[in-house]
Amino acid sequence: MAERRQPIQIDSAMLQHYIEALGSIGRQAGGGIVRPVYSAAWVQARGQLAAWMRAAGLDVREDSVGNLFGRLRGVDDSRTILTGSHLDTVPLGGKFDGTLGILSGLVALRALREQAGQPLRSLEVVALCEEEGSRFQAHYWGTRGMLGLIGADELERLRDDRGMTIAKAMRAVGLSPERYHEAVRRDLDAFIELHIEQGRILFDERVDLGIVQAIVGLQHQWVTVKGRADHAGTTPMHLRRDALQGAAQMAVEITRLVEQDGRPAVVTLGKWEVKPGAVNVIPDEVSFSIDLRHPEEEIKRRLATAIRDRCQAIARERGLVVSSEITSDSPPSSMDAALQAILISSAEACGASWRAMPSGAGHDSQEMARHLPTAMLFVPSVEGRSHSAAEYTTQEDAARGATVLATALHQLAY
Numbered sequence: 416m417a418e419r420r421q422p423i424q425i426d427s428a429m430l431q432h433y434i435e436a437l438g439s440i441g442r443q444a445g446g447g448i449v450r451p452v453y454s455a456a457w458v459q460a461r462g463q464l465a466a467w468m469r470a471a472g473l474d475v476r477e478d479s480v481g482n483l484f485g486r487l488r489g490v491d492d493s494r495t496i497l498t499g500s501h502l503d504t505v506p507l508g509g510k511f512d513g514t515l516g517i518l519s520g521l522v523a524l525r526a527l528r529e530q531a532g533q534p535l536r537s538l539e540v541v542a543l544c545e546e547e548g549s550r551f552q553a554h555y556w557g558t559r560g561m562l563g564l565i566g567a568d569e570l571e572r573l574r575d576d577r578g579m580t581i582a583k584a585m586r587a588v589g590l591s592p593e594r595y596h597e598a599v600r601r602d603l604d605a606f607i608e609l610h611i612e613q614g615r616i617l618f619d620e621r622v623d624l625g626i627v628q629a630i631v632g633l634q635h636q637w638v639t640v641k642g643r644a645d646h647a648g649t650t651p652m653h654l655r656r657d658a659l660q661g662a663a664q665m666a667v668e669i670t671r672l673v674e675q676d677g678r679p680a681v682v683t684l685g686k687w688e689v690k691p692g693a694v695n696v697i698p699d700e701v702s703f704s705i706d707l708r709h710p711e712e713e714i715k716r717r718l719a720t721a722i723r724d725r726c727q728a729i730a731r732e733r734g735l736v737v738s739s740e741i742t743s744d745s746p747p748s749s750m751d752a753a754l755q756a757i758l759i760s761s762a763e764a765c766g767a768s769w770r771a772m773p774s775g776a777g778h779d780s781q782e783m784a785r786h787l788p789t790a791m792l793f794v795p796s797v798e799g800r801s802h803s804a805a806e807y808t809t810q811e812d813a814a815r816g817a818t819v820l821a822t823a824l825h826q827l828a829y
């Protein structure tokens with residue numbers, strides 16, 4: 416590991432330009448970004464990134480699931496230190512979530528190539544795909560491709576809202592889904608992901624950086640409540656089997672159960688479908704999502720069971736039928752202690768204040784950490800806003816994060 420007297424100087428103006436330029440791809444009228452995996456906006460953003468990677472002197476390639484890589488070859492090119500994050504956004508998301516990790520890695524590798532020359536081990540920056548699961552509910556798809564965790568059945572089973580399979584969407588952007596297993600990597604020694612905090616701890620405490628210790632456990636469910644469609648004007652209230660009234664009561668009860676458990680348990684019911692969806696027809700089928708998070712797996716499971724039991728009881732009381740499918744389930748994940756120590760010493764070498772903290776948001780790192788040494792560096796989110804167009808990190812904070820990332824990569828690869 417090489418110590419370095421002069422910190423690596425990243426180009427803050429270039430980082431800022433990249434953030435703005437990438438943030439304009441997929442941007443909607445209100446400012447939010449829509450850039451789901453394998454969409455036209457995603458293809459355009461990836462093309463732009465590839466051009467910037469080439470300009471930085473990196474070797475560029477994509478893998479069989481659509482992850483994009485820029486590589487700075489080491490003296491020993493057989494092993495890799497990987498950095499980066501995801502390129503896809505939530506619907507109407509902000510320009511920092513995921514993107515900042517890719518762009519910080521890109522300017523860090525550029526600065527390292529120019530200021531420190533060839534590393535001993537290869538360094539690589541990656542733009543990962545479908546972390547958010549916004550299009551196919553295929554969370555951490557790019558990361559799972561690299562770790563060999565994609566199931567062959569997913570290719571034809573996972574569909575977007577318009578019914579298109581993920582295999583078809585991959586073909587539409589020139590990928591060959593049947594070659595998904597070729598994305599597997601066996602050369603990775605470490606993964607370091609820089610990300611915005613997406614909460615307000617660093618902002619409120621005026622701390623420069625967060626060193627993530629662990630990422631919360633997260634379960635997603637898709638709940639379907641079935642009742643009976645009837646006439647809105649002629650069916651007395653006591654004779655209805657209204658799927659929406661049942662689902663609404665479930666929503667109130669789920670929220671109450673989790674609130675009763677107290678912090679840090681959180682639950683969100685963010686997506687709803689009501690059928691047949693007419694003003695004068697009693698809804699006969701309602702589906703909604705549950706996003707349940709807790710840093711302790713046992714408590715997450717206990718809450719999930721309590722939610723399921725309560726929903727079944729409500730369905731019985733109202734003559735409805737409820738079913739639920741677990742669409743994603745990740746236990747809590749711990750970050751690598753040695754890599755955390757390198758991030759801390761890098762922060763201190765750059766004169767940045769830091770604190771250890773958990774992540775309430777899900778990240779590619781939580782999957783990576785189960786297979787290789789992984790660590791995360793958080794930069795402050797102004798007022799903690801994220802997953803919205805209001806997401807913002809100052810130029811100074813972004814540049815500081817990228818500088819510390821570059822310093823840590825230097826320690827690891829030179």
Ligand code: GLV
Nearest residue numbers: 547775776777778
């Ligand atoms: C990803 O951003 C998540 O935490 O849902």
Ligand code: MN
Nearest residue numbers: 505512547802
């Ligand atoms: Mn996100």
Ligand code: MN
Nearest residue numbers: 501512513778
């Ligand atoms: Mn993210």
